[in-house]
Amino acid sequence: xxxxxxxxxxxxxxxxFHYIYPPISMGLGIMLVIFGVLYVRxxxxxxxELSFYWLKIYSLVFALGIATGVVQEFExxxxxxxxxRFVGNIFGSLLAAEGVFAFFLEGGFLGLMLxxxxxxxxxxxxxxxxxxxxxxHFSALxxxxxxxxxQTPAGYTLQQTPNGQIAVMQSFAAVxxxxxxxARIFHIFVSAWMVGSSLVLSVSAWHLLRKRHEELAKSAxxxxxxxxxxxxxxxxxxxxxxxxxxxxxxxxxxxxxMEGLWQTTTCAPLYLVGWVxxxxxxxxxxxxxxxxxxxxxxxxxxxxxxxxxxxSDMWPPLQLAFQAYHAMIDLGMVFILIGFxxxxxxxxxxxxxxxxxxxxxxxATIFFTELATLAGWWTAEFGRQPWIVWNLLKTQNAVSPxxxxxxxxxxxxxxxxxxxxxxxxxxxxxxxxxxxxxEPLEETEHPTPLPDTFREIFRKRPRTDIPAEVSV
Amino acid sequence: xxxxxxxxxxxxxxxxxxxxLDGFDLGxxxxxxxxxxxxTERRIVLNSIGPVWDGNEVWLVLAGGALFxxxxxxxxxxxxxxxxxxxxxxxxxxLRPVAIxxxxxxxxxxxxxxxxxxxxGASAGLALLLGTAxxxxxxxxxxxxxxxxxxxxxxxLRPYPLLIGVTTIAMFTMHGGLYLALKTExxxxxxxTGWLPRLMLAFFALNxxxxxxxxxxxxxxxxxxLTQYWPVIFPAAALGALxxxxxxxxxxxxxxxxxxxxxxIALLIVSVAVGLYPNLLLSTISPSYNLTxxxxxxxxxxxxxxxxxxxxxxxxxxxxxxxxxxxxKGKVHLERESY
Numbered sequence: 001x002x003x004x005x006x007x008x009x010x011x012x013x014x015x016x017f018h019y020i021y022p023p024i025s026m027g028l029g030i031m032l033v034i035f036g037v038l039y040v041r042x043x044x045x046x047x048x049e050l051s052f053y054w055l056k057i058y059s060l061v062f063a064l065g066i067a068t069g070v071v072q073e074f075e076x077x078x079x080x081x082x083x084x085r086f087v088g089n090i091f092g093s094l095l096a097a098e099g100v101f102a103f104f105l106e107g108g109f110l111g112l113m114l115x116x117x118x119x120x121x122x123x124x125x126x127x128x129x130x131x132x133x134x135x136x137h138f139s140a141l142x143x144x145x146x147x148x149x150x151q152t153p154a155g156y157t158l159q160q161t162p163n164g165q166i167a168v169m170q171s172f173a174a175v176x177x178x179x180x181x182x183a184r185i186f187h188i189f190v191s192a193w194m195v196g197s198s199l200v201l202s203v204s205a206w207h208l209l210r211k212r213h214e215e216l217a218k219s220a221x222x223x224x225x226x227x228x229x230x231x232x233x234x235x236x237x238x239x240x241x242x243x244x245x246x247x248x249x250x251x252x253x254x255x256x257x258m259e260g261l262w263q264t265t266t267c268a269p270l271y272l273v274g275w276v277x278x279x280x281x282x283x284x285x286x287x288x289x290x291x292x293x294x295x296x297x298x299x300x301x302x303x304x305x306x307x308x309x310x311x312s313d314m315w316p317p318l319q320l321a322f323q324a325y326h327a328m329i330d331l332g333m334v335f336i337l338i339g340f341x342x343x344x345x346x347x348x349x350x351x352x353x354x355x356x357x358x359x360x361x362x363x364a365t366i367f368f369t370e371l372a373t374l375a376g377w378w379t380a381e382f383g384r385q386p387w388i389v390w391n392l393l394k395t396q397n398a399v400s401p402x403x404x405x406x407x408x409x410x411x412x413x414x415x416x417x418x419x420x421x422x423x424x425x426x427x428x429x430x431x432x433x434x435x436x437x438x439e440p441l442e443e444t445e446h447p448t449p450l451p452d453t454f455r456e457i458f459r460k461r462p463r464t465d466i467p468a469e470v471s472v
Numbered sequence: 473x474x475x476x477x478x479x480x481x482x483x484x485x486x487x488x489x490x491x492x493l494d495g496f497d498l499g500x501x502x503x504x505x506x507x508x509x510x511x512t513e514r515r516i517v518l519n520s521i522g523p524v525w526d527g528n529e530v531w532l533v534l535a536g537g538a539l540f541x542x543x544x545x546x547x548x549x550x551x552x553x554x555x556x557x558x559x560x561x562x563x564x565x566x567l568r569p570v571a572i573x574x575x576x577x578x579x580x581x582x583x584x585x586x587x588x589x590x591x592x593g594a595s596a597g598l599a600l601l602l603g604t605a606x607x608x609x610x611x612x613x614x615x616x617x618x619x620x621x622x623x624x625x626x627x628x629l630r631p632y633p634l635l636i637g638v639t640t641i642a643m644f645t646m647h648g649g650l651y652l653a654l655k656t657e658x659x660x661x662x663x664x665t666g667w668l669p670r671l672m673l674a675f676f677a678l679n680x681x682x683x684x685x686x687x688x689x690x691x692x693x694x695x696x697x698l699t700q701y702w703p704v705i706f707p708a709a710a711l712g713a714l715x716x717x718x719x720x721x722x723x724x725x726x727x728x729x730x731x732x733x734x735x736x737i738a739l740l741i742v743s744v745a746v747g748l749y750p751n752l753l754l755s756t757i758s759p760s761y762n763l764t765x766x767x768x769x770x771x772x773x774x775x776x777x778x779x780x781x782x783x784x785x786x787x788x789x790x791x792x793x794x795x796x797x798x799x800x801k802g803k804v805h806l807e808r809e810s811y
């Protein structure tokens with residue numbers, strides 16, 4: 001175990017653990033915005049109860065997202081200093097922009113979102129929530145720009161300095177809108193929304209199984225199920241396919257590795273499950289004939305470039321890339337099925353709310369969506385190896401030269417122990433919130449009306465002085 | 473070249489913004505087990521920073537991001553060279569939000585007491601580590617010709633840096649105490665204001681030691697002070713702000729006292745920046761290996777793009793952050809969603 005291998009392990013561990021939470025911040029955030037809009041429009045108390053309930057869970061998830069997120073920014077410099085020098089001009093700018101534009105928005109308005117329910121009127125509270133959720137998406141946008149630059153670098157020139165080669169920014173627009181950015185950001189937003197809606201589905205289905213908070217659970221499912229079902233369909237047939245096209249075009253080695261395609265083949269098959277045999281250079285499993293050719297080129301007979309076209313030291317870790325990719329696409333297809341079953345049982349006389357096996361299926365969904373979204377990232381990152389920046393810098397050359405094995409062993413040990421403890425506590429507290437369920441709100445919670453427009457906050461007079469306004 | 477100078481200044485502004493804003497969060501974290509006796513008091517103290525601590529911490533994230541983008545050679549050398557020290561910083565940064573969030577999730581007193589001490593430890597630890605890191609930067613690090621620092625954790629924990637670390641704890645505790653005086657009332661406020669004169673005195677004494685030690689050891693950072701004299705105005709102004717803060721405190725004008733304490737922190741950072749400029753990292757091997765605003769910076773294009781980003785973003789941030797502070801102004805009252 002040298003510092004490089006340990007650093008790879010540590011980064012993989014910390015970034016994977018972090019990425020459990022941001023999809024929920026985005027996806028559950030969208031659910032909260034929908035609940036908020038429904039309350040503002042209908043004034044039905046149930047939407048307010050759902051908002052308060054899910055906000056408590058949101059705040060727990062957000063805290064872990066913040067706590068584990070800052071680790072990444074430090075680790076680039078700590079473990080990958082050669083990489084940091086190489087990409088600082090470009091990657092650093094995007095990270096700084098993420099901080100200025102997105103993190104402040106989230107951090108600034110999070111207080112209003114979490115503590116605003118009893119201080120703000122419903123419209124302003126919704127606005128604060130919407131701003132935090134927008135901030136979460138905006139943050140993802142910048143970091144995905146940065147990641148996309150590592151996958152398909154553009155808008156740079158290479159320059160020699162006394163401390164090694166660096167990439168210098170030539171065009172900000174080209175750096176920001178690299179060829180893989182568009183496909184990737186949509187793919188990621190949709191996956192996050194699927195995670196958020198499936199969390200609501202799972203918990204609500206659990207409450208129905210327990211015969212508790214049934215009316216609220218049904219209302220929540222009525223919102224979350226259509227979102228999930230439609231997105232599951234779009235993810236596979238539109239956004240996932242688009243992403244695959246981009247990989248085919250710009251990272252053919254990665255595609256060949258993800259699919260375990262050893263020889264350049266016309267009518268290339270797409271595996272459903274399989275195993276890559278490195279020694280015999282074959283892939284065995286159940287495959288749909290010609291589907292890969294169709295997905296990659298829209299033509300059943302198109303040739304797809306195999307691993308034989310590239311030197312073996314340019315291959316990604318084949319088994320890892322293959323299994324991560326197939327876990328993702330298989331789950332993607334399962335999600336379409338779950339959405340379909342849910343819709344059928346809903347429209348078939350609302351049997352969804354009483355059919356126990358369907359409810360159990362929904363309960364399980366959150367684990368699968370989280371796994372799928374992680375598998376997606378593993379595919380992207382394993383598939384990019386041996387490069388840290390595609391075709392420019394190898395991961396093995398990016399590590400900090402000053403690290404000792406003991407250093408990284410210690411830090412990795414601390415992360416493993418601490419993250420295991422945090423995850424256990426997170427699940428324990430989350431489970432507590434889920435088992436308790438939503439708390440009923442008192443009918444007249446606020447004898448004095450809360451400020452509900454911008455002007456009411458910043459004027460000195462109490463709201464009672466304001467003439468009755470025309471309510472929408 | 474002017475871009476490098478502007479970014480040097482702006483970077484120090486961001487660091488100052490972090491120290492002023494998260495400084496009082498950390499101070500509140502350090503003080504709370506001692507000044508707040510009951511669960512309700514603890515909750516009041518925690519909720520005084522509840523709506524704002526996350527936004528304040530973003531200044532640190534921004535400082536890291538700006539360093540990465542604008543002075544990547546410093547970012548790479550510092551973070552990899554101070555590896556285990558930054559690992560400890562991360563430990564504190566992870567535990568702080570977790571402690572404040574987890575605490576309120578269960579009513580059990582032992583659960584709450586445990587997280588209170590975690591919050592205290594993470595806050596005090598972060599203040600100590602950041603101060604010590606500053607002390608190491610002021611005394612210079614073994615930075616080699618390739619721009620790498622090779623140093624063990626023990627070598628970073630020498631008396632001079634640790635003195636600055638302890639002084640930072642005192643500074644944040646004072647700053648956080650003044651913030652709490654502003655946000656609390658009754659017996660809790662009386663207890664806090666009872667502590668404050670002692671905290672101010674402790675900070676004053678420690679900071680005087682720091683100044684004496686820095687001058688006595690004739691470190692590179694004092695050159696400009698000892699040859700040109702005019703920079704002395706900044707530490708002198710910091711002392712003036714401290715006296716002002718104490719005087720405002722004795723008149724129970726807590727907002728003014730807090731603002732003056734923010735001024736102390738700002739002026740101390742200016743004093744440090746004036747001593748260091750144009751260096752960012754001093755090499756103990758050879759001054760020619762120093763990393764400066766010029767030899768450690770990104771190319772002009774990146775500096776310009778990031779400056780535009782900052783020029784658009786930071787005024788907006790200041791605008792809505794002030795709005796949020798205005799909204800949560802006044803004494804803390806517990807609500808159903810409070811921590």
